[in-house]
Amino acid sequence: MSSADSGTLKRKHSVSTQQKLSFTAQQKPNSTATAALSPTSKRARRESSPQEAATSSIMSTADMYSFPSKRSSVPNGKEIVDITSSPDNSPAKPRNGMMRKTAPSMGVNAGPKRLMVKNFRPVRKVDPKDFLDQTWQKIEAALNTIFRQGEIDFSLEELYRGVENLCRQNMARDVKERLVKKCKEYVGGALKAKVKESLGRTNVDVLRATLQAWSTWHDQVQYLDWIFCYLDRSYLLPRHESLRDISIGLFRTIVFEHAKLNPRIVDGACDLVAADRTGGELDSDMFKKTVGMFHDMNVYTQHFEPRLLELSQEYVMNWADAESDQKSLPEYVRSARALMDREMQRADLYRLPNTTKRDLLTLLEDHLISRKEERLTNQDEFADLLEANAVEDLELLYSLLERRRLGNKLRPGFTKWIEDEGTAIVFDEKEQENMVIQLLTLKRQLDSFWKVSFHRDDELGHGLRESFELFMNKTKKTSASWGTDNSKTGEMIAKYVDMLLRGGAKAIPAQLSRRASTKVDIAEAEEDIEDAIYDEDTEVNSQLDQVLDLFRFVHGKAVFEAFYKKDLARRLLMGRSASADAERSMLSRLKTECGAGFTANLEQMFRDIELSREEMASYKMICEERGQKQSLDLNVNILSASSWPTYPTVPVIIPSEIKSAIDKFEAHYKSKHSGRKLELKHALAHCQIKAKFPKGNKELVVSSFQAIVLLLFNNRPADEHIDYNYLKEATGLPPAELNRTLQSLACAKLRPLTKHPKGRDINPSDTFTLNSSFSDPKYRIKINTVQLKETAAENKETHERVAADRNYETQAAIVRILKARKRISHAELVAETIKATRNRGTLEVSGIKRNIDRLIEKEFLEREDDGLYAYIA
């Protein structure tokens, strides 16, 4: 009690103005004031008392006690000698701590004024050693009780005071050493023994025992904490130690790091995880506690994490191997996904640190994805998924791969599948009529894959477009394109557009119409919510847009152009367009798509129709002014020949009545537009006729040829047979046309004529009668569809013309290249030609060769001796 007491006593005496008193040694803000006054004095004093240097905390406490005295004494007058600043004056320089504490009185005595020290008590002489032993005895008894987990029958307050006093007496180190020794004994003895008992059992049991010991120890340390608080704060803290660390460290080194126990404990924890993985019950409370213990002991990253990862790796590896062998691709993907979710959930649930989570995830990804990449991108199975339209499974697969940025590895499989599917559609000769519909369906399906399943992956998007383009432009010399290598897709797209424009919204095939497919496309639904209200125009427009999407892939636009033009001509001349707006919008689409040059002719066609309408209106006005009564309503469409498809002039004998009307108009036209002549294309004309049938009057819309044939039956009795040859003579039609016309009248669905004998084909020996039983619910009937249909010959002709055009184009390109290069090698010329004509579709090398030969024949170029071609100017 002596030195500590004397300290406090001295404080009471010498310090009258006690402002700041603190036990913590580090807190020395006040020293700035002192420093100015006596910078050397302190150091000198420290040097003078080396024993004290070891226990600096106490010394500095003493330091602090003396600050206020200085501060208060300075203003009082210079007579007062600063005791701390004047060690030189003091005669007793080499003094120990005890001595020093009496120094103030001596210093004061040395001054001129006499200071009286009141209530001065001399220091009691108690041996510190005895005091330590005495106190420790009490503490030890308490500790034993605690370690025994017995009833607490002592005052914690008293023990705390005891520790505090010991510390104040510079015996903190001894206290600490004794405490540590005591704890070591206990942990290494009783506590370890308990854990060791379980060694014979399973890892989990060992872990459980450890946990048990840990929690006991933890509780006991709580008491230690209370008792040794002062020690902890004043002695250990400045040394960057703490009671807690020491106690945990003891448990760690003695129990946890025990050679036999350690692997068992760690494995026990890992076994818990393993049990959870294999479907067993995870003792979640226990695992939570274990993780907490590892964290507290600071052994998580060192011992547990590596082991856990090691075992996880083993497990995941085996799992991945087994699963990928047994399960199909989608199942594997799904269970891999589930496994990852489970692992992450567990990590979250037990608050495993982020490093573990990250490592675990890396490990999972490594084994489930990277190592199984080949398996995941297996083209056959991937194709199966695509085939099955399994959007969700594909999405899972893609996002799984994308964790490792491997999504683009799907590209080869994806493109291959597209190519196979597409090629099958393009070359399916039986289903040619449905080619575009199938392509559209495929495109839509692919788009939804791309949007939904593949998260709009750029790489896959490119793959999609590239492979689509590839198969769309695949050509084959087939009977369908009459031996030319024209792309069939161009033709079919043109025909599909024709169908749309002729039929309007009604013509949209059911499987493509938006109404039917709203539920199919998740992605589209997302996008197009705003035009959920359909009307026919938007429906047709959206269809046209989709077709145009296909059209963009086609390289050889020439085929499309040829067929589109032909169909457009037919629609315009027969007035069969469903909507002029749709026609215009298609035209403007094509213009933006292919440029003005592409649509120039088409625009001229529209203009011709417009001009003809005006022409007819003015002609009719003139006729009315002249008072001429028109026996029939004549309309003439005047075409500028170069913009329209070429039509052969079919010889036919026109009924005189019509001929005179046309002649009159022709005369009028010629007088108005001098220098022109008109060439009538009767094959394209159509007319309305009124016919009296025995079963009622009908109005028929027929082609001109049909009308001419029907006129021949005028005023004939119903049973009169007219033979083929007579019809041939009277109409002057070539046999092919006559056959077609008769077939449409006598063998189609609606039959105003009857053929004898019955049959589908027209023979020169046939005779025809009026069909007296002809009837139809409608008054106005269209039977000129034969005119609208494209004949095989026409189709062939168009194909051949496109092919021929391409040859000219190729030749022009060759000549242009040679003009620029003068001399060029064969390989280079072929490459250049392909480059120059690429936008018209890729050419075959053999075709280019043939054209080069032709040009040599025509003497545009010549072969030189060194194998180069030279241009002949």
Next chain:
Amino acid sequence: MKVTIREWNAVAAWRWDMPDDDVCGICRNPYDSTCSKCKFPGDECPLLLGECNHSFHMKHCILSWLKQESSLEKCPMCRQPFKSKGQDATSAGAEQPLQAPDSSPI
């Protein structure tokens, strides 16, 4: 049975009423199509028939030839002085006949 025609929708294609169905001597394009500078055949790109029975696309072919000094206002085909062959055969449009005499020598 009685059939009467109510309405007849005829289709006719017009072409230049030229003696020979040939190409323009200057631009080598068919008469029926345009010269290389015009877009649409017809009134936009009419023909001019000379007294020598040589005809050309008017606007960009023969007229621009006649404007050149070196042409000496002769027909490029036969080197006879080029004169248009009567108003009726020259051109179709209303403005062109006014232009033609301006540049053709009288």
